[in-house]
Amino acid sequence: MAQVRKSPEVHDVLIVGSGAAGGMAAWNLTRKGIKVLMLDAGEKFNRGGFWSHVKPWETQKKLDSGQKPPQFFVDNNEQPYHSDPYFYLVRVWGRGGRTNVWGRVALRYGDLDFAAAAHDGWEIDWPIRYKDISPYYDQVEQLIGVCGGNDDQDSLPGSKFHLPPPAPRCGERLLQRAAKSVGISVVSQRKAVVTKEHNGHGPCHYCGACGKGCDVGAFFNSSDYLLEPAFKTGNLRLIDNAVVGRLLVGPDGLANGVQYFDRKTGQEHQVLAKRVIVGAACVDSTRILLNSKSDKYPNGIGNSSDVIGRYLCEQTRFHMYGFAPELMGTRTLNDDGLGGEHIYLPRFNHRGPKRDYLRGFGSQFWNIGAQPGLASWAKQLPGYGAGLKQNIKRHFPALLAMHPYGEVLPYKDNRVVVDPKKTDRYGLPIAKIEYQIRDNEKKMLGDMYDMAEQVMRAAKAEMLPFERGSVDVAGSAIHEHGTVRMGRDAKRSALNGYCQMHDVKNVFVVDGAAFTTASEKNPTLTILALSWRATDYLAEQIRKGEV
Amino acid sequence: MGMSDRRDALKGLAGLTVLPALAQQHQHAEPTPAAAAKPTAKFFSTAEVQTLGDWVELILPRTDTPGARDANVHYAIDALCHRQPAAGKDWRATFGWLTKQKGAPGEVLARIGTETGTPGAAHFKRLRDSTIEQYYATREGLQTELGWNANTYVAEFKGCTHKEHQ
Numbered sequence: 216m217a218q219v220r221k222s223p224e225v226h227d228v229l230i231v232g233s234g235a236a237g238g239m240a241a242w243n244l245t246r247k248g249i250k251v252l253m254l255d256a257g258e259k260f261n262r263g264g265f266w267s268h269v270k271p272w273e274t275q276k277k278l279d280s281g282q283k284p285p286q287f288f289v290d291n292n293e294q295p296y297h298s299d300p301y302f303y304l305v306r307v308w309g310r311g312g313r314t315n316v317w318g319r320v321a322l323r324y325g326d327l328d329f330a331a332a333a334h335d336g337w338e339i340d341w342p343i344r345y346k347d348i349s350p351y352y353d354q355v356e357q358l359i360g361v362c363g364g365n366d367d368q369d370s371l372p373g374s375k376f377h378l379p380p381p382a383p384r385c386g387e388r389l390l391q392r393a394a395k396s397v398g399i400s401v402v403s404q405r406k407a408v409v410t411k412e413h414n415g416h417g418p419c420h421y422c423g424a425c426g427k428g429c430d431v432g433a434f435f436n437s438s439d440y441l442l443e444p445a446f447k448t449g450n451l452r453l454i455d456n457a458v459v460g461r462l463l464v465g466p467d468g469l470a471n472g473v474q475y476f477d478r479k480t481g482q483e484h485q486v487l488a489k490r491v492i493v494g495a496a497c498v499d500s501t502r503i504l505l506n507s508k509s510d511k512y513p514n515g516i517g518n519s520s521d522v523i524g525r526y527l528c529e530q531t532r533f534h535m536y537g538f539a540p541e542l543m544g545t546r547t548l549n550d551d552g553l554g555g556e557h558i559y560l561p562r563f564n565h566r567g568p569k570r571d572y573l574r575g576f577g578s579q580f581w582n583i584g585a586q587p588g589l590a591s592w593a594k595q596l597p598g599y600g601a602g603l604k605q606n607i608k609r610h611f612p613a614l615l616a617m618h619p620y621g622e623v624l625p626y627k628d629n630r631v632v633v634d635p636k637k638t639d640r641y642g643l644p645i646a647k648i649e650y651q652i653r654d655n656e657k658k659m660l661g662d663m664y665d666m667a668e669q670v671m672r673a674a675k676a677e678m679l680p681f682e683r684g685s686v687d688v689a690g691s692a693i694h695e696h697g698t699v700r701m702g703r704d705a706k707r708s709a710l711n712g713y714c715q716m717h718d719v720k721n722v723f724v725v726d727g728a729a730f731t732t733a734s735e736k737n738p739t740l741t742i743l744a745l746s747w748r749a750t751d752y753l754a755e756q757i758r759k760g761e762v
Numbered sequence: 763m764g765m766s767d768r769r770d771a772l773k774g775l776a777g778l779t780v781l782p783a784l785a786q787q788h789q790h791a792e793p794t795p796a797a798a799a800k801p802t803a804k805f806f807s808t809a810e811v812q813t814l815g816d817w818v819e820l821i822l823p824r825t826d827t828p829g830a831r832d833a834n835v836h837y838a839i840d841a842l843c844h845r846q847p848a849a850g851k852d853w854r855a856t857f858g859w860l861t862k863q864k865g866a867p868g869e870v871l872a873r874i875g876t877e878t879g880t881p882g883a884a885h886f887k888r889l890r891d892s893t894i895e896q897y898y899a900t901r902e903g904l905q906t907e908l909g910w911n912a913n914t915y916v917a918e919f920k921g922c923t924h925k926e927h928q
Binding site: 383 | 820838891914918924928
């Protein structure tokens with residue numbers, strides 16, 4: 216067995232993961248003069264090699280000639296997990312993590328979210344309120360650039376720092392109008408895309424291919440927006456291909472470093488640090504913490520409450536499609552825009568009559584208008600021959616789409632565990648995900664379907680068939696939260712409101728795992744704000760010599 | 763947020779290193795079309811691919827724009843079968859079934875295109891679905907037929923400009 220390579224240097228702060236959470240932590244600490252070592256499980260993605268401008272008809276030819284797009288996503292054969300029932304886990308190992316290809320939706324949580332449990336009594340309350348985090352939302356939006364409207368409401372706090380929103384597409388205008396006619400408000404989407412030059416980042420050129428990575432860095436990604444400035448301080452050192460296995464614990468019960476394995480060679484390393492920040496994304500962070508067993512922490516570091524791994528929450532989601540009659544047969548426009556939707560339907564079910572379920576839902580609208588990838592709906596049109604061809608062309612500019620997202624409550628037995636019987640290539644237990652939606656989510660789905668159908672019908676859409684109650688496979692929203700949740704009570708939560716472990720004061724968990732609830736919203740903006748807030752707190756603690 | 767924190771935030775913003783003017787550097791030259799190499803059969807025989815071309819052309823024919831044969835959909839299906847053994851197995855069965863039917867291909871499609879729950883209906887579905895998938899991923903299908911001309915540089919996104927939709 217190869218000898219473990221141990222580095223004698225003791226780092227001020229060690230950060231695991233380079234995505235939104237870890238990247239923000241590194242950016243904030245290094246600019247304050249704190250030396251940071253970051254471990255990332257992959258490498259920097261070469262922006263020049265992104266396939267953002269490879270046309271659909273060129274893709275296969277390039278593949279046939281042996282070319283490959285960037286391999287953003289972790290191959291589950293390399294780092295397996297298992298789940299029962301199936302949970303779709305998307306991981307990006309490499310600088311910037313999932314922010315290289317994220318959906319860019321940047322919604323603020325409000326007190327409807329933070330105080331949800333205080334209101335309805337389901338599980339524990341967030342230890343923070345909007346007033347605690349709103350200054351950080353302000354700062355994050357100014358730093359990274361978020362476009363959006365001036366159309367906030369109680370379920371969607373606004374911002375005076377939004378960059379100009381993009382104009383809606385035709386189909387989006389029609390759905391906005393239709394929703395309004397049935398009393399539902401649809402606002403400008405808020406996205407971390409710079410619609411005008413911002414802090415040195417050039418503006419979006421509306422090619423619509425954000426999911427392949429942005430070749431000009433016009434949307435927030437942790438690598439360009441956080442890590443590169445952090446490197447320039449001279450205070451950040453980053454080790455690529457460092458797959459973290461465990462946190463190490465000293466005799467005082469504090470973390471004193473990390474064990475990691477070189478992804479290329481398998482070589483085991485140990486590095487030492489005075490403080491450790493975990494931001495490897497919810498499931499991987501949880502796996503690392505649960506595998507960090509010791510005499511002091513027999514069920515994982517910081518887990519005296521036995522909540523780590525539990526309360527995994529994601530979101531329910533489905534899709535409804537139709538065609539706008541007044542757009543059928545019109546001239547095909549370039550509907551790319553930002554990539555994804557320009558409008559958003561905020562939660563509204565807290566108003567009006569009491570529902571027979573808790574929490575709420577919103578809706579997104581991507582893929583509206585003339586978009587490639589039409590085969591999925593075109594196959595549903597009848598017939599063949601010239602008539603079919605003409606019919607597809609007539610429908611092409613007219614596609615309407617709704618994608619509602621509903622909150623999934625935190626349940627104790629929706630969880631991530633580590634399975635000692637199944638190990639990865641480094642000999643460490645892999646993650647097992649046990650997750651299912653329950654009655655509350657199923658009742659909410661009924662309302663979600665009613666809402667989507669009501670809006671589509673108000674738009675007089677020619678509907679594509681849908682099956683009421685069907686829902687995307689768990690994990691599809693790629694918004695895992697809650698497995699290292701924050702709370703006021705150390706017996707029922709792992710972290711305090713600053714993402715600091717109750718049990719182990721020099722460990723912070725700053726990704727979605729720290730969330731107390733999921734809400735119906737996309738979490739990245741809140742992850743960034745929480746990580747900034749946590750590292751402000753940490754820096755102050757360091758200054759005072761308290762951690 | 764305390765004042766020191768606020769100062770930190772502002773200092774950080776001011777200190778954020780300005781990246782090069784990426785948008786100005788960025789160019790979107792249309793990629794040079796690959797030499798129009800004539801596709802070759804990889805899974806089916808050359809004669810079989812030509813026959814397959816007759817079938818896909820019936821699904822999406824040449825009108826005032828190119829049809830499925832013009833777009834080499836038959837070769838795209840052949841290449842798919844070459845890459846994916848499972849698709850090859852399915853398509854071998856479909857091709858064999860179609861070519862054994864009595865009557866001209868147009869007559870066969872007219873018959874099985876209205877069936878449900880029969881082997882013919884399943885083979886028709888495979889032929890139709892595959893033709894649609896492949897055709898609308900080609901330049902002929904997506905750009906020439908549908909007028910899609912996106913995934914390109916746009917200085918300003920104007921969105922919907924129809925007066926009646928405002």
